[in-house]
Amino acid sequence: MLKGGYGGKILRINLTNKTSKEEALPAEVARDFIGGAGFGIKYLFDEVKGGTHPLEPENKLIFAPGPFTGTTIPCASRMAVTGKSPLTGAVGMALSGGQFPAELKFAGWDIVIIEGKAEKPTYVSIKDSAVRFHDARSVWGTMTSDCQQIIKDDLRDQNTRVICIGPAGEHLVKIGCIINERRAPGRKGLGAVMGSKNLKAIAVRGSGSVKVASQEKYKAGRSEMLKFMKESPVLYSHFANTGTPMVLDLTAAMGILSAKNWSATGEFAPVEGLGVEAQNTRKIGKEHCYDCPVGCSQMKLAMSGPYAGILTEGPEFETLYSFGSGTGVASLDAVIAADRLSDELGLDTMSAGVTIAFAMELFERGIITVKETGGLELRFGNDQAMMAVLRQMAYREGIGDLLADGTRAAAQKIGKGAEKYAMHIKGLELPAYDVRGAKAHGLNYATSYTGADHNRGYAFQEIFGIPVPWEVDRLAIEGKGKLTKWNQDVRAATCDCPTMCAFILDTALPGNATQNTATLMEAVTGLTFTPEEVEKVGERLNNLAKAFNVREGFTRADDTFPERLMTEPLKAGASKGQLISREDLKQMLDEYYTARGWDQKTGVPTRTKLAELGLKYVADQLGV
């Protein structure tokens, strides 16, 4: 019995025949998967058959906030968007905060599943239980901020919340994302999935509220969480004022801020240009997600050169890497402009920047020339060339067409040894942390079910030095398999499913995350969990997601790194000399699969493990 937290309803929208229907949220699905990414992966595995083309109507897009979303539990207005990724062919799951997730709950929905393909460009509006299909031809081709405003005007409701795609998603660019106000469930190409369905936008407005099971327990649990947040030595005192860019200063000091397509980490570390002090010269305000007391998102205004006057929310740390250190660009104003342009075009800033950095290295090495770039001197540090290519990617023009599907696809087309410089895992471009100097963080890149995704098992022990669940030597290989399993399961169970902001849990409640989730689940939903049972939810999610990928043909060989990480030691900085050799990777993977109870040789979940997690039907499908 679900007493609160959940609206108890799933909305299924079929674009092919313009119908919608309501289904009850099964209580056992809530119990087993909590919400968010758990719901997304459960319905993706169950409803999208193995071998489905990600850009065909049979793929689905699943939007799922969590049981705390829409309550006043802090930092919980988030949602997972899940589908089969056109970029990787694996699970595509990305999270986003803002206001939209809470609004979806106010409208009464725990999950919205988008199916089929509209005949013509369409947008869908959801007002409580009413679903309408709108002709979107007038907004097709618009930038994302204009699109959101036009739809608000069209619906005569400025308080409606809109998510949409830009030109990139419309052109089926596989690094295209969905934009949620100025935020994004950005990675894995889910914008292209939306574009393939001719779905320009979803607008939502709700008039309800989210009930809680026990007011008394809710107040106590919320107060406890706020107390932990207040006691954090960094959350309000620093993070609230600087946001994620402070990680640039940190990773540069540690010698793990990736630079120039991972060829110059430790050598090129533009802290003066892109670090916190530079950020403060461009900061003009901040933004909060619904009911977040922290407000880490910083509004920045470019003030110099051709970029003067361009405003953006961000750039976040990862974007400072992808359009900054990664491309050899040390101008914050250029990165601000690239961030804003990506948001308007609906491009994932991370994959876009890494793909441009890849092309820059190919240009520097003579593998591509001005013939391919249309005359652009696409060298490291050339910010104007970067801006030009960015635009071309969204419209599939010129070299942009070659790069629009990310580094893996581009390398395959280019040949001439280009794959050696394509910095991706399973097709997803690498995040900022040069994991040659942070081994568990690297193992998470290699084994994350979405490809190279720092957020699926962030090793805060190595990056921030937080000694939970134990103290960790970032440079050691031993013990990283067990640690990565813990990081992935706890992150999934306490952040990705409920859905809570990882920035808060990592720094305010690292040792209490599972207890915090258990306490709040009982208070909000009435479902009781032990901390161990919470962690089990994360393990279930990671096993089911892995099973999806196994069904798609992924093997142990896909849990690997680009060659550069295994053969080229870092040349300078505080991690000088570090790499993850093939033998190191083998050792970590063996330990990881053993910790997971998976077959060590193949990396496939065993029947015993799947049955233990209540996933026997998954074992049957996999034939294990």
Add this chain to the structure above:
Amino acid sequence: MIRIKIYTILALKEVLGKREFEVSLPEGSTVKDLISWMINKWGGKLSPHLFFPGSDRVLPHIRLMVNGRDIGFLNGIGTVLQEGDEFLMLPLVAGG
């Protein structure tokens, strides 16, 4: 004498006034000696950022590294410094 390169960031950098600099210490100096040297130089401004009030116990969220390795995996504050070593002092950071 040995030369040690100090590198720090954010709030600690504000206190020390610079992100990186070099110091000279007698041979055989340890991390503890280096910290004492810094406390001697910056005194009351630096102590609250590094230590529990009224104590010489380093705050749990402050990370000290020698050549990129946390001193917890070396010999703690007893780690002996060598010519050319790089010493990192890192406050807690959030985000990612």
